[in-house]
Amino acid sequence: MPLEDVYRYVDANQQMFVDDLVRLVKQPSVSARGEGIIECARIVEEMMRNVGFSTFTIPVAQGNPVVYGEIKSKSSQKTLLFYNHYDVQPPEPLEEWTYDPYSGEIRNGKIYGRGVSDNKGNIVSRLKAIQALLETTADVPVNIKFVAEGEEEIGSPHLAPVVQKHKKLFSADAAIWEFGGTDREGRPIIYLGLKGVLSVELRAKAAARDVHSANAPLVPNPAWRLVWALNSIKNEKDEILIDGFQDNVESPLDEEMEYVQKIPFEEEEEKQDLGLSEFLHSVSGLEALKALLYRPTCTINGFLAGYTDKGSKTVLPRKAMVKLDFRLVPRQEADNILKKLKEHLKHHSFNDIEVIEHGSTEPVKTPIDNSFVQTVIKTAKRVYDKQPVVYPTSAGSGPMHLFRNWLGYPVVSVGCAHPESHGHAPNENLTVEGFVKGTKFIAAILYDFGVS
Ligand SMILES: [Zn+2]
Incomplete structure (x- = not known):
């Protein structure tokens, strides 16, 4: 041969x-x-x-x-x-x-x-x-x-x-x-x-410049605006609350599950490697593996606002920014999810938050x-x-x-x-x-x- x-x-x-x-x-x-x-x-x-x-x-x-x-x-x-x-x-x-x-x-x-x-x-x-x-x-x-x-x-x-x-x-x-x-x-x-991925950046702005935090009763805080907006996007159970986000999501096919069940998911080694005692929401075994492969997600990749250096600074920042990614599963489309995210923010009175797309794959x-x-x-x-x-x-x-x-x-x-x-x-x-x-x-x- x-x-x-x-x-x-x-x-x-x-x-x-x-x-x-x-x-x-x-x-x-x-x-x-x-x-x-x-x-x-x-x-x-x-x-x-x-x-x-x-x-x-x-x-x-x-x-x-x-x-x-x-x-x-x-x-x-x-x-x-x-x-x-x-x-x-x-x-x-x-x-x-x-x-x-x-x-x-x-x-x-x-x-x-x-x-x-x-x-x-x-x-x-x-x-x-x-x-x-x-x-x-x-x-x-x-x-x-x-x-x-x-x-x-x-x-x-x-x-x-x-x-x-x-x-x-x-x-x-x-x-x-x-x-x-x-x-x-x-x-x-x-x-x-x-999975597909949609990367976005949300930006909030308020005053024309950083101000003394003594002005907090009068001046809106863009960092809080983002926190509230994020809170409206996902809850503590990790459910994504954007209207229609789950539409069309395809569940794993039977023939796929046959193979998924045979995957030797090395979860103890994974957890040890990551220094975790358990996975999010205590999922384990096949449930964890199914979530990993088939669940769409929304992840905060980075959050930037105000003073983050040593000690304290009583400042009220003029702007704040968060980077997010959405991992998408079959039948979801990145463009459509972006549209739904924008509609969601509008619907929840976050018109002031700017959405910038940073690319996507299906x-x-x-x-x-x-x-x-x-x-x-x-x-x-x-x-x-x-x-x-x-x-x-x-x-x-x-x-x-x-x-x-x-x-x-x-x-x-x-x-x-x-x-x-x-x-x-x-x-x-x-x-x-x-x-x-x-x-x-x-x-x-x-x-x-x-x-x-
Ligand atoms: Zn790579």
């Missing part, structure tokens, strides 16, 4: 692959601040070229470029697209990192650095899987399209028009999404969907019985020699709807992270072992998709 040669190639070249990953991690690429973006896009494109991709960069007006590449198969008409992102989250707080976030330090079999698990490890592992196939079989099992965007971590604000404009470039028979990994038992995890799912999904499940079982854990959907979000809903092909998310990879957090890391296994997994998916 040609895959054995491919695996041998991966093992023999492991150090070189790790070196490439370290090189990519050492290049900052913080989309939130526009740091190192162009340099990082250039390295990704160069790495794709070195593998054998024909590449080009799609410029994005007022945004970060999308790196695009293709390799044609000599033996197959099918096309598999990989969606990745080369941007990373800001590394702060820096003092909580054991090693410099851009060092790519390797200790005890773990590679450390911002972006190593999200999403640079997957970028490199996919490219190396393709390289291994090319080097050992002089072909790729299917046509390959490789997309690396630079704004995923800020909500992919410019990807929709790019996909719209280049529908042909992004067409495929199936896609592999950017994230995934193994659980604590080493079982591969397969995700088939995402909820998305690929059905479990799809043949590509079934291929990936079988491949995972063989490569890891363990029953994979299938999530019919996941709690995260991303621009998957552009590919699944607009272009209409199945999208499956797998990757090489592990439960303590600390994505978005200090000490982000990836195990060398997970990286190497993930590389073999991708090669096997390509091979099995080719022959399926």
